[in-house]
Amino acid sequence: xxxxxxxxxxxxxxxxxxxxxxxxxxxxxxxxxxxxxxxxxxxxxxxxxxxxxxxxxxxxxxxxxxxxxxxxxxxxxxxxxxxxxxxxxxxxxxxxxxxxxxxxxxxxxxxxxxxxxxxxxxxxxxxxxxxxxxxxxxxxxxxxxxxxxxxxxxxxxxxxxxxxxxxxxxxxxxxxxxxxxxxxxxxxxxxxxxxxxxxxxxxxxxxxxxxxxxxxxxxxxxxxxxxxxxxxxxxxxxxxxxxxxxxxxxxxxxxxxxxxxxxxxxxxxxxxxxxxxxxxxxxxxxxxxxxxxxxxxxxxxxxxxxxxxxxxxxxxxxxxxxxxxxxxxxxxxxxxxxxxxxxxxxxxxxxxxxxxxxxxxxxxxxxxxxxxxxxxxxxxxxxxxxxxxxxxxxxxxxxxxxxxxxxxxxxxxxxxxxxxxxxxxxxxxxxxxxxxxxxxxxxxxxxxxxxxxxxxxxxxxxxxxxxxxxxxxxxxxxxxxxxxxxxxxxxxxxxxxxxxxxxxxxxxxxxxxxxxxxxxxxxxxxxxxxxxxxxxxxxxxxxxxxxxxxxxxxxxxxxxxxxxxxxxxxxxxxxxxxxxxxxxxxxxxxxxxxxxxxxxxxxxxxxxxxxxxxxxxxxxxxxxxxxxxxxxxxxxxxxxxxxxxxxxxxxxxxxxxxxxxxxxxxxxxxxxxxxxxxxxxxxxxxxxxxxxxxxxxxxxxxxxxxxxxxxxxxxxxxxxxxxxxxxxxxxxxxxxxxxxxxxxxxxxxxxxxxxxxxxxxxxxxxxxxxxxxxxxxxxxxxxxxxxxxxxxxxxxxxxxxxxxxxxxxxxxxxxxxxxxxxxxxxxxxxxxxxxxxxxxxxxxxxxxxxxxxxxxxxxxxxxxxxxxxxxx
Amino acid sequence: xxxxxxxxxxxxxxxxxxxxxxxxxxxxxxxxxxxxxxxxxxxxxxxxxxxxxxxxxxxxxxxxxxxxxxxxxxxxxxxxxxxxxxxxxxxxxxxxxxxxxxxxxxxxxxxxxx
Numbered sequence: 002x003x004x005x006x007x008x009x010x011x012x013x014x015x016x017x018x019x020x021x022x023x024x025x026x027x028x029x030x031x032x033x034x035x036x037x038x039x040x041x042x043x044x045x046x047x048x049x050x051x052x053x054x055x056x057x058x059x060x061x062x063x064x065x066x067x068x069x070x071x072x073x074x075x076x077x078x079x080x081x082x083x084x085x086x087x088x089x090x091x092x093x094x095x096x097x098x099x100x101x102x103x104x105x106x107x108x109x110x111x112x113x114x115x116x117x118x119x120x121x122x123x124x125x126x127x128x129x130x131x132x133x134x135x136x137x138x139x140x141x142x143x144x145x146x147x148x149x150x151x152x153x154x155x156x157x158x159x160x161x162x163x164x165x166x167x168x169x170x171x172x173x174x175x176x177x178x179x180x181x182x183x184x185x186x187x188x189x190x191x192x193x194x195x196x197x198x199x200x201x202x203x204x205x206x207x208x209x210x211x212x213x214x215x216x217x218x219x220x221x222x223x224x225x226x227x228x229x230x231x232x233x234x235x236x237x238x239x240x241x242x243x244x245x246x247x248x249x250x251x252x253x254x255x256x257x258x259x260x261x262x263x264x265x266x267x268x269x270x271x272x273x274x275x276x277x278x279x280x281x282x283x284x285x286x287x288x289x290x291x292x293x294x295x296x297x298x299x300x301x302x303x304x305x306x307x308x309x310x311x312x313x314x315x316x317x318x319x320x321x322x323x324x325x326x327x328x329x330x331x332x333x334x335x336x337x338x339x340x341x342x343x344x345x346x347x348x349x350x351x352x353x354x355x356x357x358x359x360x361x362x363x364x365x366x367x368x369x370x371x372x373x374x375x376x377x378x379x380x381x382x383x384x385x386x387x388x389x390x391x392x393x394x395x396x397x398x399x400x401x402x403x404x405x406x407x408x409x410x411x412x413x414x415x416x417x418x419x420x421x422x423x424x425x426x427x428x429x430x431x432x433x434x435x436x437x438x439x440x441x442x443x444x445x446x447x448x449x450x451x452x453x454x455x456x457x458x459x460x461x462x463x464x465x466x467x468x469x470x471x472x473x474x475x476x477x478x479x480x481x482x483x484x485x486x487x488x489x490x491x492x493x494x495x496x497x498x499x500x501x502x503x504x505x506x507x508x509x510x511x512x513x514x515x516x517x518x519x520x521x522x523x524x525x526x527x528x529x530x531x532x533x534x535x536x537x538x539x540x541x542x543x544x545x546x547x548x549x550x551x552x553x554x555x556x557x558x559x560x561x562x563x564x565x566x567x568x569x570x571x572x573x574x575x576x577x578x579x580x581x582x583x584x585x586x587x588x589x590x591x592x593x594x595x596x597x598x599x600x601x602x603x604x605x606x607x608x609x610x611x612x613x614x615x616x617x618x619x620x621x622x623x624x625x626x627x628x629x630x631x632x633x634x635x636x637x638x639x640x641x642x643x644x645x646x647x648x649x650x651x652x653x654x655x656x657x658x659x660x661x662x663x664x665x666x667x668x669x670x671x672x673x674x675x676x677x678x679x680x681x682x683x684x685x686x687x688x689x690x691x692x693x694x695x696x697x698x699x700x701x702x703x704x705x706x707x708x709x710x711x712x713x714x715x716x717x718x719x720x721x722x723x724x725x726x727x728x729x730x731x732x733x734x735x736x737x738x739x740x741x742x743x744x745x746x747x748x749x750x751x752x753x754x755x756x757x758x759x760x761x762x763x764x765x766x767x768x769x770x771x772x773x774x775x776x777x778x779x780x781x782x783x784x785x786x787x788x789x790x791x792x793x794x795x796x797x798x799x800x801x802x803x804x805x806x807x808x809x810x811x812x813x814x815x816x817x818x819x820x821x822x823x824x825x826x827x828x829x830x831x832x833x834x835x836x837x838x839x840x841x842x843x844x845x846x847x848x849x850x851x852x853x854x855x856x857x858x859x860x861x862x863x864x865x866x867x868x869x870x871x872x873x
Numbered sequence: 874x875x876x877x878x879x880x881x882x883x884x885x886x887x888x889x890x891x892x893x894x895x896x897x898x899x900x901x902x903x904x905x906x907x908x909x910x911x912x913x914x915x916x917x918x919x920x921x922x923x924x925x926x927x928x929x930x931x932x933x934x935x936x937x938x939x940x941x942x943x944x945x946x947x948x949x950x951x952x953x954x955x956x957x958x959x960x961x962x963x964x965x966x967x968x969x970x971x972x973x974x975x976x977x978x979x980x981x982x983x984x985x986x987x
Contacts (some may be wrong), residue, residue: 008944024924028935030946031899037942058917063924104955 008036009049010689011446012056015423019718020059021066030058046431053427060423062086078412086411095385095737098768099378099417100779102425102761103465106374106396109757110367111429111458112436113750115444117363123204123340127207129300132169133336135305142328143598151349153331155287155295158199158265160321165313167305172202173295174268174350180544182726183272185235191726194231195272196350199345202273205300213242213257219275225253228261231271248274257869264443267339267351290322296350302656304542307333340678351792358577358824359747362515366754369508373758375469376501377765378414382473384772397482406478414470415463422462429454439749499805502769505762505817506809506846512755513819515824518834521749522825525832526741532682533575534613538733538761539702540574541715545723551719552697555722556607562714564706569611572603572695575675576736582695586686588643589652590792596656597642600683602673603697604634605690611703612673619649619668622689629689632667639684640669655686657694664688674830677740681829701733708732759846762852766802771857774798782866792860798858799851810843815840879960881933885910886922887931887961890951898937898948899923923951931957
């Protein structure tokens with residue numbers, strides 16, 4: 002028998018929930034048969050969709066599990082449910098508009114809620130997370146530009162536990178040289194996500210162990226802990242405890258396998274290697290106070306506060322830092338804060354950072370959506386009240402209490418929200434793959450996760466049922482029976498209804514404007530002149546000493562590849578802007594204390610023509626190694642910051658960690674964007690490739706021919722010089738896109754939100770319009786007989802809505818302006834908010850609203866006036 | 874139940890059950906209706922009619938054998954009862970009788986005013 006995809010579990014569960022047990026077997030058999038057939042004919046997604054649809058369709062009284070009959074209240078409830086069901090069936094269009102609107106609202110806001118809550122709960126899964134802190138190193142030499150580092154000298158961890166009794170434990174993580182090659186049975190894997198760690202890490206943080214014993218995992222030299230997915234990548238099986246993993250000359254034994262780290266962990270790794278090593282150089286490094294590179298975490302003793310530690314840190318610095326105490330100080334950062342509050346921290350181990358802005362934006366979007374859907378319900382319920390006046394009158398006349406009526410209407414609203422909830426779960430189940438694709442998250446609905454989501458979804462639905470249902474319930478139950486029977490009650494407060502429609506459209510227009518602005522900004526960023534030619538640049542990393550030593554030969558071979566125009570070699574490239582070296586520079590004649598901290602890169606003589614940088618003054622490097630090694634280029638900003646009027650030829654003193662070097666300015670480059678457009682162009686000093694400050698790290702190939710052919714040929718060259726590690730490369734334009742990933746993500750969510758909110762708002766408008774149209778049918782008929790033309794009638798019917806959208810536009814514009822101005826401020830280079838964007842959003846909202854309204858209006862206008870007047 | 878009343882869709886279902894003799898279960902009936910009448914039908918409507926007709930005594934049913942294409946579940950096979958046949962016959966009779974009473978001329982003349 003061939004393997005069949007199982008039916009969607011969740012829908013199946015729902016089906017079991019409502020279906021009467023004696024019907025289950027045959028009915029579900031039918032549904033399954035249809036499901037498998039659909040899957041075979043139309044694919045899995047359509048099959049699932051169809052199955053969900055059938056489960057919901059089959060939820061009808063004939064199939065319901067009988068309610069227990071023993072109690073009176075149950076009989077009431079049963080009758081309420083029956084009446085509500087009938088009333089919903091009678092008004093199918095209204096009911097489905099309500100259900101659909103609410104379902105979309107619930108689904109979208111739940112998804113946003115999940116996303117936001119994941120962002121906000123980073124690193125809270127550790128049992129002791131409230132006592133875990135990261136040690137930060139502060140450099141306040143330059144008070145205007147204080148720097149904060151996420152990495153510290155290696156001995157700081159042990160010293161802290163020794164000096165401060167409040168600290169229970171400390172652990173260090175090292176990643177000595179970034180990427181490393183691990184091998185298994187002669188197969189090489191390039192790995193960046195690895196750390197050398199202290200065994201104490203496992204006593205402080207929580208990792209879910211699959212196999213092995215974490216309490217002793219890294220106590221021996223040359224042992225390693227691996228995550229499940231890395232084990233599968235390396236060995237093809239998670240069952241790897243005891244197997245060998247090579248790293249250079251070290252043969253490591255795997256002692257434990259752990260579950261992959263949760264998505265909301267700032268620490269992400271594939272392999273941990275033990276820090277028990279008798280290597281002399283390594284031991285020296287571990288006790289050296291003058292190097293960096295250890296990420297240090299400490300665990301506070303229970304009952305102590307971080308402020309107690311902070312009061313002692315001056316003493317600690319004096320004791321341990323010695324002469325550097327004046328320069329460096331330490332601080333502590335709560336582990337739960339790392340994800341959201343590390344924007345200015347350099348050299349941290351965190352892979353990504355959260356932005357509070359987006360948390361606010363997404364939260365308000367979720368609320369907006371819910372509000373819009375609730376307003377639909379409220380408006381429709383009060384508007385259709387006219388048609389139910391008589392029903393209410395009769396019920397009251399034969400003795401129904403207000404309370405009972407209220408119960409009746411609330412039951413109705415709860416039924417709608419319940420139905421909407423089921424739909425919402427279905428929508429979420431079906432759309433999670435797309436949502437995950439956009440946000441890079443891993444949500445799905447299975448039995449395990451559903452249990453987590455149910456309180457959220459059910460709570461939300463209950464709240465909506467109560468919120469949206471209570472006004473109509475109170476309003477409808479307040480009709481006086483006599484007036485109601487005489488049909489003297491108006492259809493709810495028109496004023497309130499109009500206000501709510503305006504409110505809905507305010508929210509919708511705000512979302513449309515935001516979407517347009519985000520899109521504009523992203524396009525702007527993509528097309529902005531970076532100050533160099535960013536197209537068709539292939540960047541290849543230099544990862545080994547051998548490659549670095551023989552780069553000249555390698556460069557020549559790269560140049561031989563057909564399709565390569567030129568090759569440049571540099572320490573950093575624009576776009577690969579993380580951890581750019583900085584150094585202090587000053588004019589030889591100025592005060593030694595008046596140094597400029599500037600970014601520094603080393604370029605070779607071909608970088609200019611490879612990137613097409615523009616030279617403003619002076620010359621570029623030649624290829625005279627001796628002369629050029631002390632020459633530097635400045636960008637315009639650096640030249641200005643150094644206060645040089647004629648920069649070319651002036652002498653500049655560069656101070657680095659290693660000492661002072663006297664350099665000579667040979668030329669000035671026009672400013673180009675070497676960082677993301679969130680940043681202003683900063684001062685940049687460029688030395689020759691053989692400068693004493695920073696070694697070279699990248700080849701950049703300007704490609705004229707076919708990119709993939711060049712990559713293949715470059716790989717062959719690379720193998721000749723480095724047979725251990727695979728060639729690491731990227732295309733620069735792709736790399737630049739990564740700067741704006743957060744914005745792109747937000748843009749997609751905005752689009753979704755704006756699209757959905759206008760859809761839901763229009764659903765409501767559609768229902769309201771058809772209601773008004775049918776209420777004024779007779780009036781329209783009479784007008785028509787008296788000679789009104791179609792256009793006039795149309796104008797009459799749609800003018801109210803047009804006015805409402807107009808007012809909404811007036812309110813929404815300043816609101817959107819304020820919001821988007823704030824958002825754009827995060828970019829140093831951004832589009833300005835033009836009137837055009839707002840007009841476009843207004844016109845979009847207006848057009849869609851008009852189209853929505855016109856469908857029903859035109860039907861009424863076109864209908865034969867005889868029919869509408871003849872009634873009664 | 875004093876008066877046996879047959880809805881239009883119910884009649885259709887009843888007829889199809891007869892047509893599919895011995896293989897009349899919900900999935901087959903749904904497909905057959907779609908095929909023969911060309912109108913899109915959901916299996917839930919068919920279920921509803923089937924159970925109601927059974928309640929009215931016009932259909933009876935037995936459970937078939939478990940099948941793998943249904944996830945190992947049995948299907949309920951429906952067949953027409955004597956009452957069902959009677960209801961169908963009566964409905965047919967009524968229709969033919971009425972149809973025959975329409976004078977041919979009625980189709981040729983337009984009513985006044987339209």
